[in-house]
Amino acid sequence: MVTIRGRAKINLTLDVLGLRDDGYHEIATVMQSLALADTLTLTREESGIALTVDMPGLETDERNLAWRAAALVIEHCGIRGGVRIDIVKRIPVAAGLAGGSADAAAVLRGMNELYALRLSDAELCALGAQIGSDIPFSLMGGTVFATGRGENMKPLADFPKIHVVLAKPPVDVSTPWAYRAYDAHPPEQRPDNSAFLEALAAGDMTACMRLVGNVLEPVTERAHPIVGDYRSRMYAHGAACAMMSGSGPTVFGLFTEQESAAYTAEEFRRETGAAVYLTQTAGRYGV
Numbered sequence: 001m002v003t004i005r006g007r008a009k010i011n012l013t014l015d016v017l018g019l020r021d022d023g024y025h026e027i028a029t030v031m032q033s034l035a036l037a038d039t040l041t042l043t044r045e046e047s048g049i050a051l052t053v054d055m056p057g058l059e060t061d062e063r064n065l066a067w068r069a070a071a072l073v074i075e076h077c078g079i080r081g082g083v084r085i086d087i088v089k090r091i092p093v094a095a096g097l098a099g100g101s102a103d104a105a106a107v108l109r110g111m112n113e114l115y116a117l118r119l120s121d122a123e124l125c126a127l128g129a130q131i132g133s134d135i136p137f138s139l140m141g142g143t144v145f146a147t148g149r150g151e152n153m154k155p156l157a158d159f160p161k162i163h164v165v166l167a168k169p170p171v172d173v174s175t176p177w178a179y180r181a182y183d184a185h186p187p188e189q190r191p192d193n194s195a196f197l198e199a200l201a202a203g204d205m206t207a208c209m210r211l212v213g214n215v216l217e218p219v220t221e222r223a224h225p226i227v228g229d230y231r232s233r234m235y236a237h238g239a240a241c242a243m244m245s246g247s248g249p250t251v252f253g254l255f256t257e258q259e260s261a262a263y264t265a266e267e268f269r270r271e272t273g274a275a276v277y278l279t280q281t282a283g284r285y286g287v
Ligand SMILES: C[C@@](CO)(OP(=O)(O)O)[C@H](O)COP(=O)(O)OP(=O)(O)OC[C@H]1O[C@@H](n2ccc(N)nc2=O)[C@H](O)[C@@H]1O
Pocket: 011, 014, 023, 024, 025, 026, 027, 029, 095, 096, 097, 098, 101, 131, 132, 133, 134, 135, 148, 149, 150, 175, 176, 179, 245, 246, 247, 248
């Protein structure tokens, strides 16, 4: 039996550079792991894939990314045997936090251990990329500059430990929808990735906070103005910076003081009734 965590992410920067021939978008993004994580327990079975999730409504068949990751490993490695996967879900779903990718990455790592497959990180990432663009990052974790459709990764120095308040507005945003809406009206204002990377390398956190930016934020916000409302509330509560993660709709606020993050989370819940999570940035796996 193997127990493994699949961690959420936020995008500190996200730029879309163009539409590719394969229908995906070329992106450039600084991704950051969070301590907020699902827990997955993998148990060897004689055959087949059995999946349970403690969150009602979430698929437990081949539509679940965790199920697909297990199937891919079994096929790729010619495994004669199966697996039972039990997921304790803590990452909000369809939130821009890559919860599904986190679970898939955990299953790839978990299967590697459970069946002593000795797949390298590069092999795991190549398998992960077949299922979803964010999965290679979820396998690596930490602070990463990702390009291509998200699978080309340059590990960066860890972003310092900082408190993160996540607030998910009560609206659903699908990733394909966000990219299509981006194509229909690409925003003019874009994050400056080079400046962000320079500031990060120099350890200039004040500049980093100023340089966060997500080109999908105005796209999702146009359809869901509540995103802007949540961002303003985060700033009003003293966040060093606040922004939507990925395709949204979750808004994160970064706080240097634990107390002020905890107070914000509580107040946010009280004021809006939103699903609010208090967490922290997390470093790379195995480091
Ligand atoms: C926007 C981002 C930012 O990190 O995260 P989320 O908001 O989903 O967490 C990612 O690019 C999401 O990656 P992921 O959620 O893995 O996407 P995938 O499953 O690979 O693709 C779902 C769909 O999104 C679109 N897509 C995804 C990635 C990409 N670089 N270009 C795209 O156009 C495609 O329409 C694709 O069919």
